[in-house]
Amino acid sequence: MTARRGRIVAIASGKGGVGKTWLSITLAQALAQRQMAVLLVDGDFGLANVDVQLGLQPGCDLLGVLSGRTRFDEAVVRHEEGGFDVLPGRSGSGALADLPGPAVEAVGTLLHEATAKWDVVVLDLGAGLSPATRRLAAIADTLLVVATDEPTSLTDAYAVLKLYGRDRVDGDARIVVNQARDEATGRRTGVTLQRACQTFLMRDVPVAGILRRDDRVADAIRRQAPLLCRYPNSMAAMDAVALARQFAFTD
Amino acid sequence: MRIKVLRAATMPEAMARLRQELGPDAALLSTRPVPGGVEVTGGLEPAEAEEGDLLLIAPGGALVPRRFHFAASPTESAAALPRNGSAPGHSCNPEGRIHPRGEDATIHPRGEDARFHLRGEDARLHLRGEDARLHLRGEDARLHLRGEDARLHLRGEDARLHLRGEDAATLDFHRVPASLAARLAAAPLEASLEASLRFVRLPDGVARPLLLAGPPGAGKTLTCAKLAARRVLAGESPPLVVTADAERPAAAEQLAAFTRVLGATLAVAPTPAAAAAALARRAPGQPVLIDTAGMDPFMPEQARSLAALIAATGAAIVLVLPASMDAAEAADLARAFAALGARHLLPTRLDATRRIGAVLAAAAGGGLALCEAGTSPQVADGLTCLEPVWLSARLRRRSHLAPPSQEGNVP
Numbered sequence: 001m002t003a004r005r006g007r008i009v010a011i012a013s014g015k016g017g018v019g020k021t022w023l024s025i026t027l028a029q030a031l032a033q034r035q036m037a038v039l040l041v042d043g044d045f046g047l048a049n050v051d052v053q054l055g056l057q058p059g060c061d062l063l064g065v066l067s068g069r070t071r072f073d074e075a076v077v078r079h080e081e082g083g084f085d086v087l088p089g090r091s092g093s094g095a096l097a098d099l100p101g102p103a104v105e106a107v108g109t110l111l112h113e114a115t116a117k118w119d120v121v122v123l124d125l126g127a128g129l130s131p132a133t134r135r136l137a138a139i140a141d142t143l144l145v146v147a148t149d150e151p152t153s154l155t156d157a158y159a160v161l162k163l164y165g166r167d168r169v170d171g172d173a174r175i176v177v178n179q180a181r182d183e184a185t186g187r188r189t190g191v192t193l194q195r196a197c198q199t200f201l202m203r204d205v206p207v208a209g210i211l212r213r214d215d216r217v218a219d220a221i222r223r224q225a226p227l228l229c230r231y232p233n234s235m236a237a238m239d240a241v242a243l244a245r246q247f248a249f250t251d
Numbered sequence: 252m253r254i255k256v257l258r259a260a261t262m263p264e265a266m267a268r269l270r271q272e273l274g275p276d277a278a279l280l281s282t283r284p285v286p287g288g289v290e291v292t293g294g295l296e297p298a299e300a301e302e303g304d305l306l307l308i309a310p311g312g313a314l315v316p317r318r319f320h321f322a323a324s325p326t327e328s329a330a331a332l333p334r335n336g337s338a339p340g341h342s343c344n345p346e347g348r349i350h351p352r353g354e355d356a357t358i359h360p361r362g363e364d365a366r367f368h369l370r371g372e373d374a375r376l377h378l379r380g381e382d383a384r385l386h387l388r389g390e391d392a393r394l395h396l397r398g399e400d401a402r403l404h405l406r407g408e409d410a411r412l413h414l415r416g417e418d419a420a421t422l423d424f425h426r427v428p429a430s431l432a433a434r435l436a437a438a439p440l441e442a443s444l445e446a447s448l449r450f451v452r453l454p455d456g457v458a459r460p461l462l463l464a465g466p467p468g469a470g471k472t473l474t475c476a477k478l479a480a481r482r483v484l485a486g487e488s489p490p491l492v493v494t495a496d497a498e499r500p501a502a503a504e505q506l507a508a509f510t511r512v513l514g515a516t517l518a519v520a521p522t523p524a525a526a527a528a529a530l531a532r533r534a535p536g537q538p539v540l541i542d543t544a545g546m547d548p549f550m551p552e553q554a555r556s557l558a559a560l561i562a563a564t565g566a567a568i569v570l571v572l573p574a575s576m577d578a579a580e581a582a583d584l585a586r587a588f589a590a591l592g593a594r595h596l597l598p599t600r601l602d603a604t605r606r607i608g609a610v611l612a613a614a615a616g617g618g619l620a621l622c623e624a625g626t627s628p629q630v631a632d633g634l635t636c637l638e639p640v641w642l643s644a645r646l647r648r649r650s651h652l653a654p655p656s657q658e659g660n661v662p
């Protein structure tokens with residue numbers, strides 16, 4: 001029997017508030033529905049809020065694991081309804097500026113170890129590219145860069161793709177457009193960003209998916225329930241399921 | 252990458268305007284038909300310089316953000332601010348006079364409600380002599396001198412008026428750490444600030460580049476833009492602006508928006524070597540401002556990278572701290588940045604913070620000289636010269652709101 005080797009999928013963006021955390025949660029559940037063992041990791045140490053969106057009250061967190069206070073398996077919480085596991089980032093309030101280098105490397109090691117047990121590790125990253133975020137993005141097998149229709153989000157996403165391209169010459173980066181007014185507008189945004197990468201970076205970054213703006217998203221977040229539990233037939237839920245379909249990983 | 256979305260009647264017209272806005276290297280990224288013509292999205296990736304990762308953004312002039320406008324000119328002077336209200340005047344008994352004379356003449360009103368009132372047409376309190384002192388202590392100590400011609404004369408080499416109550420309460424309001432507050436309350440605030448802290452002019456960045464350092468969100472980038480804008484508004488040539496905050500895409504973009512308007516060159520330098528390369532391009536006598544990424548001086552790795560940048564640029568370090576910080580935390584940070592070489596303190600957000608004890612705590616804790624403060628979100632007139640008189644008035648006012656008709660701004 002060969003050792004199982006799952007994938008690390010990180011979700012990044014230039015700008016904050018584009019929907020990374022929501023997408024990480026929804027993608028985790030959509031992948032779980034495809035019979036994959038999924039671990040969702042909160043890698044936004046500045047504004048860790050996976051637990052908030054899910055209504056979890058974690059006692060332990062990733063920082064506790066790093067400091068040796070908590071064992072890895074103790075810190076992982078099962079989200080029964082969603083069918084996936086969660087490793088909270090930081091259970092207390094307050095923000096951490098950035099993880100120091102050695103701690104980032106330790107997170108990388110943990111994530112790699114996790115791929116022995118889970119098929120997919122979904123990693124929700126902080127906005128922008130702080131040194132720690134940049135390093136974590138480079139560890140991922142696949143980097144989903146989230147943009148919205150706004151020009152500022154586009155230039156920021158481009159900057160993330162540019163740095164990722166430097167860090168990972170062989171990297172697998174993909175564009176996801178979220179909060180799209182409609183499919184066509186979102187597609188155009190994605191293709192605009194894709195063209196910019198082709199023209200200026202000489203790289204082809206495919207558009208992996210378009211997720212439409214949907215009031216049900218905010219509603220589900222307010223109720224601290226995953227969208228796929230609360231509104232499985234909503235537009236955004238269907239778009240997320242379609243995105244997950246691309247991740248038919250086979251070893 | 253810079254991006255421009257625009258509409259035109261025809262495609263050739265749209266392309267022409269795109270080139271006009273972004274320059275001849277503009278690339279067409281997308282098109283779509285709209286009523287009456289087309290909408291195009293164009294992009295431009297500014298050329299990167301040869302020196303490693305250094306990126307120079309020359310002022311193009313084309314991309315002036317529409318909402319950007321400069322206020323006319325810096326107004327008012329700090330001296331126009333009220334020095335404080337604990338001023339003169341009262342009278343009680345028409346002929347009330349007290350003349351404590353002699354070597355050691357003293358009046359000590361003590362007790363719960365000790366007061367000393369001099370009222371009357373011509374009430375005067377004269378304290379003369381080598382070591383004349385009037386001490387009013389207590390929570391609510393007051394000296395009232397009212398009347399047409401009320402005066403308080405303190406003559407003599409070393410004459411002092413101590414009003415412990417007011418100033419001590421003021422320092423307490425601002426949460427100034429106790430030991431510092433005790434030191435400052437020993438004399439009138441103006442004098443004690445001047446004696447306990449250093450007030451200097453901010454170096455101009457010519458002899459040595461001026462490097463703005465501080466924790467994330469301190470306001471370094473905005474301060475950098477303010478310093479550059481002030482110079483340009485004064486009719487001087489623009490400084491060279493370097494940003495070492497190359498990790499955060501938005502930071503360079505934000506600064507680029509200002510440097511474009513100011514006609515300044517922005518160098519994006521992700522490494523100390525790139526920053527040094529940028530300095531090599533300055534014109535003779537051109538000042539240099541260096542913006543840096545927010546950092547935690549207690550993290551050895553981050554401290555090392557700041558030290559490397561300082562070593563590569565030979566810069567003078569200005570610590571930028573928000574006035575709203577916890578005073579003890581600010582003092583700790585100031586000590587840590589001072590250990591890395593910071594000598595000046597530039598507090599920000601004085602226009603949005605009532606209790607500003609952090610400013611005093613940081614200056615005293617790190618032995619940092621006070622020079623200027625951020626007192627407005629405006630780029631054009633957002634800095635105020637920090638002087639003992641202004642600062643003590645601001646402390647006593649116990650509010651971030653300017654007194655009526657006095658928007659103290661000093662270039």
Ligand SMILES: Nc1ncnc2c1ncn2[C@@H]1O[C@H](COP(=O)(O)OP(=O)(O)O)[C@@H](O)[C@H]1O
Nearest residue numbers: 016017018019020021022179212213214217218
């Ligand atoms: N597809 C969508 N439709 C509508 N609102 C959305 C969508 N995706 C995200 N949002 C809104 O954006 C907000 C920010 O999302 P979040 O996941 O916290 O962003 P980030 O992690 O990128 O900072 C959420 O509160 C949610 O209401």
Ligand SMILES: [Mg+2]
Nearest residue numbers: 020021044049
């Ligand atoms: Mg988030």
